[in-house]
Amino acid sequence: MSKPLVIVESPAKAKTISKFLGDEFVVRASVGHIADLPSKGLSVDVENSFKPNYELTERGATIVRELKAELKNASVLYLATDEDREGEAIAAHLFEYLKPKVETKRMVFHEITKAAIDEAIAHPRNIDMKLVDAAEARRILDRLFGYEVSPILWRKVNRGLSAGRVQSPAIRLVVEREQERMAHVSAAYWDLEAATTTDPKFTATLQSLDGKRIATGKDFDSLGVAKDGIVVINEERANQLTAGLQGKSLDVRSVEEKPYRKSPKAPFMTSTLQQEGGNKLRITASEVMRLAQGLYEAGYITYMRTDAVILGAEALGAVRDEIINTYGDKFLATEPRVYKSKVKNAQEAHEAIRPSLPLRSPESLADELRPNELALYRLIWQRTLASQMSDTNGTTVTVKMGTVSAGTAPADCEFSASGTAISFPGYRQVYQEIADENEDEKEALLPALKVGDSVGIESITANGHNTSPPARYTEPTLVKRLEEEGIGRPSTYASILGTIINRGYVWKKG
């Protein structure tokens, strides 16, 4: 009996889809690309419209042989590779090498659910040759750049070196950062902290002298020069002021209350998962991918090489139900949150990286998963749930208070302190971000104060600082930058790091 043959890219995906389609369909995988330019020689006919010389890869030839055998019993062929540039090329290459005698259709879907698969089967399209051309042009360009420039490095620098459209800009980023660090001139500045005698006591920071704002680290440029109109306090001045404030108290000049509100981040895609894996679990980008691959193959999570942050309709419903059931209505975002990828030229052939359906909590999987797998799963679970939860709400109170110092060079000293009281945790019940360096929200509580109150000073501390050069890249920050610049793809972020390290262009320290 002849059945339709469906070909996807990933074997794990083939298994899942096969469950949805049942015995009436045969589902197989191409296991990635089946054809490529041979590694030997340029394999691009530059004289003849840059015609590429694609050949079946060794594994591709085996796959094609097996697929041809399946095709003998097939009633119709569905090419169901990913709907992105490379997926379209794989579909075209399959068509070219399989030479199917049966009717052939291109089917595409962006989430692996029964509804989405049925819909895809019902509405096939044709292979988009423009997209295939784009994929081949990308391949040709990479070959021309890589294979023309690399030999110059062998001759001029060292054998085995390489250059390419992706690795070379990646190195440039690292080099430029290092040059910035070398050119950086450190500046010294001091600040003053006042500890109060209030209950509860708090710490306020000196903010201005005679109405002029005093310098913090951000006020210096890379040559150590402070911005115009900013006062830099040196050690001597800091000591003068400390002495001049002894025995003084501060008058409250303003109390400002502002609502505090923060929304959750989008669900994971490859780059953000690698970043958070690095930040929170302290594992490398390639280790994150290895663990995610295991979780994906065993059916715990969706596909892990994606630049999309979208939850499919079914997943969205399941996630929102889970929030209601576990945390209650109040923790659910009133409207479904819709996220959009900020990646340049995002192709969005898959969903975000999320737990697969039906949802299983990390706790329920504690016995099935190894510790580091479970940790990564928990991260994905938390981020996915948080993405559909309500905002974190609270109030930020900022108090300004001041007095005139005594002694040498008296000046009006204004101090400032702020504290945020969280009234409703919202998504933070589930997922806590690592604080960005540019937001210094302290969750300290201030006593109730009003304008005109007098606040006693328990002690004044002068602290010396030096501005530091921009930090070197880490794996997570470099991946983030690569993604922002549109360099590389989800399937290659981890290996780019490997390439530039193996060539000896960059090295890891610490």
Add this chain to the structure above:
DNA sequence: CAGTGAGCGAGCTTCCGCTTGACTT
């Protein structure tokens, strides 16, 4: 005569992106 050195020619390295799985560390 034995050892040395110059000169020649052939073969090798490399890109990026899509998949696993077979290797080390």
